[in-house]
Amino acid sequence: MRIRLRVENVTAVAPGRKLEATLSQGGGTIGSDPAADWSIQDSDGSLPLRVVTINVVDDQFTLEALEPELVRINGARAPIEVNRPVILRDNDKMNLGGLQVTIRLATVTAIEDTPELESLVSEESETRDTLVVDGVSQTASEGLDSAPAPAADPLHSLDKTMTPEHRKNQQTDPLAVLDELASYADQKLHHKRSVSPSTQQSDSRSEVNSAVTLPRISKDSYGFEVAPDAEAASMNAFDHDDLPVDHIALRPLSRALGLSVAEVDALESTEMLAEIGASLRAAVEGLTRIYARHQPGNSVRFPLTTMHLHAIEDNPLRFSRSSQEAMESLFIRRGAVHLSAPAAISESLTHLSQHQDATEAAVDEALSALFAALQPKALERRFAAYTRDAGPRPGPERDAWCWNMFKAYTEELSSQRQRGLQLLFWEVFSYEYQSRMRQLALKEDDGVTSSPTGFEE
Numbered sequence: 001m002r003i004r005l006r007v008e009n010v011t012a013v014a015p016g017r018k019l020e021a022t023l024s025q026g027g028g029t030i031g032s033d034p035a036a037d038w039s040i041q042d043s044d045g046s047l048p049l050r051v052v053t054i055n056v057v058d059d060q061f062t063l064e065a066l067e068p069e070l071v072r073i074n075g076a077r078a079p080i081e082v083n084r085p086v087i088l089r090d091n092d093k094m095n096l097g098g099l100q101v102t103i104r105l106a107t108v109t110a111i112e113d114t115p116e117l118e119s120l121v122s123e124e125s126e127t128r129d130t131l132v133v134d135g136v137s138q139t140a141s142e143g144l145d146s147a148p149a150p151a152a153d154p155l156h157s158l159d160k161t162m163t164p165e166h167r168k169n170q171q172t173d174p175l176a177v178l179d180e181l182a183s184y185a186d187q188k189l190h191h192k193r194s195v196s197p198s199t200q201q202s203d204s205r206s207e208v209n210s211a212v213t214l215p216r217i218s219k220d221s222y223g224f225e226v227a228p229d230a231e232a233a234s235m236n237a238f239d240h241d242d243l244p245v246d247h248i249a250l251r252p253l254s255r256a257l258g259l260s261v262a263e264v265d266a267l268e269s270t271e272m273l274a275e276i277g278a279s280l281r282a283a284v285e286g287l288t289r290i291y292a293r294h295q296p297g298n299s300v301r302f303p304l305t306t307m308h309l310h311a312i313e314d315n316p317l318r319f320s321r322s323s324q325e326a327m328e329s330l331f332i333r334r335g336a337v338h339l340s341a342p343a344a345i346s347e348s349l350t351h352l353s354q355h356q357d358a359t360e361a362a363v364d365e366a367l368s369a370l371f372a373a374l375q376p377k378a379l380e381r382r383f384a385a386y387t388r389d390a391g392p393r394p395g396p397e398r399d400a401w402c403w404n405m406f407k408a409y410t411e412e413l414s415s416q417r418q419r420g421l422q423l424l425f426w427e428v429f430s431y432e433y434q435s436r437m438r439q440l441a442l443k444e445d446d447g448v449t450s451s452p453t454g455f456e457e
Contacts, residue, residue: 001025003054003061003088004104005038012098014041015271015278027054027061030096042098043278051096054088061088061105070097284330285323287348292321312337315344350444358436366429370421379406 006020007013021030021038028037033049041047050066062085065071071080072095080086092103250269253276254261264272313319314337316329330341339347372378383405392398412418 001056001059002106006102008100008102010270011274011277012042014043014045015274017041019267019270023054025056027056029053040099043274044098047097055085057085062086063088071095281327283345284317284326287317288320288323288326291318315339315347317344317348354437354440357440358433361436362429362433365432366425369428370425373424379409
């Protein structure tokens with residue numbers, strides 16, 4: 001008995017995890033623990049170390065949930081109760097958190113490496129039947145060396161299969177006959193496997209013309225039925241991950257990225273696509289968070305979303321209220337006057353580069369204004385306006401007076417009542433920032449493009 005579990009929504013699986021697993025009659029555990037029999041995790045990392053355990057009771061596979069509210073069978077609304085066994089059926093659908101898993105059951109018939117004598121007798125009787133292979137009548141033993149039909153007595157059958165040379169060497173090599181029989185069995189088994197699966201079998205042992213085409217039913221090595229298309233594609237449940245594939249989405253994606261992707265298997269291609277998708281979503285979420293933080297009304301002195309010279313807002317990264325809305329506007333529900341995804345991301349990165357340039361220029365200008373306001377000559381002129389006689393005459397007495405006035409000035413400047421330096425800084429900064437951003441935007445519209453790194457191209 002075998003049970004095979006396969007994840008259907010592969011994009012929800014965390015990178016590096018197996019998409020399917022096969023358990024024997026010994027059962028096993030399923031969870032995110034690397035030591036579990038099937039170590040699986042979703043892209044959100046929400047599955048615990050142990051989610052379910054698979055057991056065999058009375059020749060039936062059962063499932064026990066180890067965590068509440070996580071396991072459901074066949075779309076049931078109510079989750080499976082913890083430690084309450086549930087019998088599994090073939091083609092059951094199981095939900096492990098956000099993962100959708102299909103369950104397949106099969107019975108395995110072991111094939112011995114060396115057939116017993118009774119199996120040889122059975123095969124000999126079968127090969128005498130007339131077969132039709134690709135429309136040509138022939139016997140299954142055609143093309144093989146003739147061998148005597150085994151008798152009812154196994155020892156007598158062994159004696160008959162011995163050639164005179166065998167009898168001559170019987171005293172020196174008693175295993176030679178068994179070797180000969182093993183070779184003969186292997187030869188027959190190879191011929192039997194080489195016959196087309198769509199062989200027509202006669203419903204009468206004497207008439208070939210009464211043959212009826214049998215339905216072609218193929219099974220894999222574990223007894224699971226394989227559809228003809230799946231068989232032609234060699235999608236074996238246990239070795240398809242090792243086969244090189246040409247993924248339908250990987251080639252155009254690699255071309256768009258400018259990368260040369262070598263031959264990869266199905267699991268590697270799925271992981272690569274999942275990582276690229278997660279990276280793109282992280283970039284979109286980061287850009288939308290930056291724009292959301294600079295929305296008008298937030299405590300930001302230079303909102304990015306207000307600094308543009310376009311008649312309409314057509315960038316989904318700027319007008320979307322959430323990253324999910326931005327993703328849908330970029331890739332699913334694109335408007336007629338919305339920027340495409342590459343254009344929207346490129347414009348946003350250029351906008352951030354311009355924002356960096358304008359911020360640096362505005363900070364320099366604002367600091368220069370502060371330094372100018374605190375120059376000794378400027379302060380002395382201001383202090384002179386505080387008295388009727390413009391202060392003492394130049395000399396040591398005036399220097400002492402200026403120093404005392406400066407101490408009183410800085411004390412008032414640092415009090416809670418005064419915010420003069422802050423107001424001066426941000427007033428100059430805002431003016432210079434907006435002026436610089438508009439200059440860069442006009443250059444962009446005129447065709448002088450600024451690269452995302454901040455250098456003009």
